[in-house]
Amino acid sequence: MNNFRILPSEYGAFRGEIQGFFKHTVLKKPSVILDPMTGTAPLIPFIETNGHTAYLNDILPVHFFINKAKTYQAFRNYQKRGYDWCFQGLLNCMSPLEGKELCISDKWIDDNILHGLVQAWHAAELLDRNSATILKAVILLCVRPLSSITKSKNPTWLKYGGMSSGKNLNGIIRDSLTRFDRYYHHHYPSLTVAKNRGKCIITHKNAADLSLSRKVDFILTSPPYCNRLDPIVQYGPENYFLATLGYISPEEGLISTTKVRDYDQLASDFETLTTRSKYACRLLTRIKESSVSDDPGYYLKYYTRYFAKLFQVIDRALSNLSKTGKMYIVTQDNTHRGELIEIDRVLSDMLRANNWSSKVIKKWERHHQGLRNVSRNHAFVRPKQLEKLMVIWR
Numbered sequence: 001m002n003n004f005r006i007l008p009s010e011y012g013a014f015r016g017e018i019q020g021f022f023k024h025t026v027l028k029k030p031s032v033i034l035d036p037m038t039g040t041a042p043l044i045p046f047i048e049t050n051g052h053t054a055y056l057n058d059i060l061p062v063h064f065f066i067n068k069a070k071t072y073q074a075f076r077n078y079q080k081r082g083y084d085w086c087f088q089g090l091l092n093c094m095s096p097l098e099g100k101e102l103c104i105s106d107k108w109i110d111d112n113i114l115h116g117l118v119q120a121w122h123a124a125e126l127l128d129r130n131s132a133t134i135l136k137a138v139i140l141l142c143v144r145p146l147s148s149i150t151k152s153k154n155p156t157w158l159k160y161g162g163m164s165s166g167k168n169l170n171g172i173i174r175d176s177l178t179r180f181d182r183y184y185h186h187h188y189p190s191l192t193v194a195k196n197r198g199k200c201i202i203t204h205k206n207a208a209d210l211s212l213s214r215k216v217d218f219i220l221t222s223p224p225y226c227n228r229l230d231p232i233v234q235y236g237p238e239n240y241f242l243a244t245l246g247y248i249s250p251e252e253g254l255i256s257t258t259k260v261r262d263y264d265q266l267a268s269d270f271e272t273l274t275t276r277s278k279y280a281c282r283l284l285t286r287i288k289e290s291s292v293s294d295d296p297g298y299y300l301k302y303y304t305r306y307f308a309k310l311f312q313v314i315d316r317a318l319s320n321l322s323k324t325g326k327m328y329i330v331t332q333d334n335t336h337r338g339e340l341i342e343i344d345r346v347l348s349d350m351l352r353a354n355n356w357s358s359k360v361i362k363k364w365e366r367h368h369q370g371l372r373n374v375s376r377n378h379a380f381v382r383p384k385q386l387e388k389l390m391v392i393w394r
Contacts, residue, residue: 036057091170121245143241146165204247221328332366
């Protein structure tokens with residue numbers, strides 16, 4: 001555990017409270033780990049430097065490509081090639097974009113820019129596999145400043161159409177490559193980590209269908225927040241680009257998507273949740289009663305779908321757990337029109353109905369990720385929400 005290091009916030013690190021818990025309590029020996037909703041994979045250095053084997057999965061291909069470049073194997077190739085070689089390689093791959101950086105478009109990415117990015121991606125694929133891994137990840141980080149987007153008050157909710165950043169290509173590449181350079185220097189400062197090198201198996205699948213060939217000792221995950229976060233929009237430019245390359249994310253598998261108009265399982269999911277969870281019954285009934293018409297309402301569909309999909313993912317993840325293993329879930333409370341929403345309480349009731357035990361072992365205050373919360377940039381201003389770490393066992 002002595003090699004455990006804090007991750008930079010730009011890579012979506014777990015909070016210090018959770019990292020401290022790992023460092024002093026969890027996994028005293030090499031283990032098999034699963035994170036079915038890994039996102040930016042903050043566990044990679046922990047796994048790689050402590051000899052663990054981990055299955056890291058997320059439905060978004062953008063995370064797949066960037067997380068592959070955060071591994072120790074990618075670092076060793078970067079160390080061999082060097083910053084200047086990678087920078088020049090990126091300039092060569094992305095040369096079709098020279099002089100096209102500033103544009104206005106009604107799409108996520110202007111057609112000329114998109115064509116240049118596709119050319120850059122294919123050029124990177126001509127290199128050896130490890131070099132291509134790094135260059136493709138950096139190209140993905142370059143997509144956003146080259147895209148045509150409009151920002152809203154909600155930092156997680158982008159709109160397509162607008163003006164690109166206007167930064168020159170040289171600066172865009174340097175900014176993006178430097179993020180990985182800082183990451184590597186922070187987590188892999190010496191060759192000693194090779195002695196305990198772990199293994200990360202990174203995939204991008206629907207977690208509700210995830211089935212492993214072996215049982216795992218430990219599961220840790222943090223589900224998407226129960227609010228208006230939508231990964232399809234949050235990573236809109238990147239998803240638009242990857243869809244052009246053929247990497248398509250099935251929207252129906254994203255448990256946090258707000259696109260619920262075609263959701264046709266409201267009746268069955270509502271019945272399952274309200275009969276198995278007293279807390280879900282009270283919460284969803286209040287949301288239903290707040291509807292202003294005979295229509296079930298957008299929010300009832302959204303929250304019912306969210307909890308049904310989330311439990312489906314958790315239940316599937318638990319099917320991969322060994323008999324003596326444990327699962328840890330990080331959740332954060334939210335509110336809907338003044339109604340407190342505690343994700344852990346819904347999950348606890350649903351798990352109990354399936355003969356699983358659970359409890360919250362740690363909690364702390366934290367500002368929500370965004371959404372009209374003027375306090376998000378002011379740490380000592382209320383309101384804050386409770387973030388919790390819950391454990392599940394047989």
